[in-house]
Amino acid sequence: MSAAYRPGPDAGVTVSDDGMSVYVARLPGGPLVVLDGAAALIWAEATTAPATGWVARVAELVGQPEEAIAADVTAFVADLSARELLVPLGADSDARPGA
């Protein structure tokens, strides 16, 4: 069972002790990206198995209906993917929000 995404091959990642901030560096030259609050939660769930239902888990954590956040979540992970900080894993159907 895998996660929906994994960090990009040239991404360094550090999670704060309280889990509310994720620091992602594009290696080797930067930049350094800070994900706070909901953004950190999205990163954590996107990179945590199982892939199935990961957006629903985010919705539950932020107390919102899944359909209300799915579009924003999709746009967010698309942005991180475009920066090559996140890479979709395996069965893409599982990785899609709402799957």
Added chain:
Amino acid sequence: MATHEATAPPEVGATVPLEVRIGFAHACLQWVADRCGADLLHVKGAALDPTLVPGRGFSDADVLARPEHVRMLLDELRHHGWELINSFAYGSSFEHSATLRHSDFGLLDLHRIYPGTGPTPELAFDTLWSEHTTTVLGGVECAVPARDAQAALLLLHAARGGSDPKAAHDVEWVWTSADETRRARILEWVDRLDAGLGFSVITGTLDDHRDDPAYDLWRVASRGGTRMEEWRARVRAARGLRAKLTVASRSVLVNVEHLTIVRGRPVSRAEIVAEFFGRPARGLREQVSRRARGRRR
């Protein structure tokens, strides 16, 4: 969505803890080393086994490179946003490390030698490398020395720390409070690394090594001394007449790199000239005041 790049604006940069930036500095170094085929070991700071000195703080990243790979690494790092701010010759009395700075990842000390280890820098690195392990820093698996080797290296670092409370704390944790078994394991590494002279500072037996050319370097580093004593020790420790003359000539040249950091901007010719004359004068003043203090005792 709360995503921001922590590059330029200071108010945003301030939200990234220093230890996070330093972790990424290690990760960056390992990334570069892996791709250019260089061997390096991450030492001290974030790379230190956390059970050796719990809660120990750090302010930069230290890496020890295989000596023959240092030039290649320096060249590579410059291509990835690292700026050289202090070269080996002017880094310290031991001329062991160069300092680089990155706008995102902070300060890095790139060591070509770990002071006190030998018999040559190459063999010392081989010895450490032969039993290296890994730890994750900034999300990247980084090569580090074996735990007991880390303890020996930390103590050698503390031996140069003089009256620094952090050095004293390290010695207390890693050596003074260690049992015989643990000490024996550390001493085995001291032996393998030919580190008896530097380590004698820890055991209080430095003066048994008065005849060693590097004795004065360790004496000044561990007990303090004037700038003039420091340069005299560097000249004495340099091997061969040519090396001694090179060191001696540097003692009167101005470290423009250092001056640039102190001033925070490129220095003018007038400032270099002023520093040129100021340094020997400062050395003399220190020497004179030290002698005066000695007479008063």
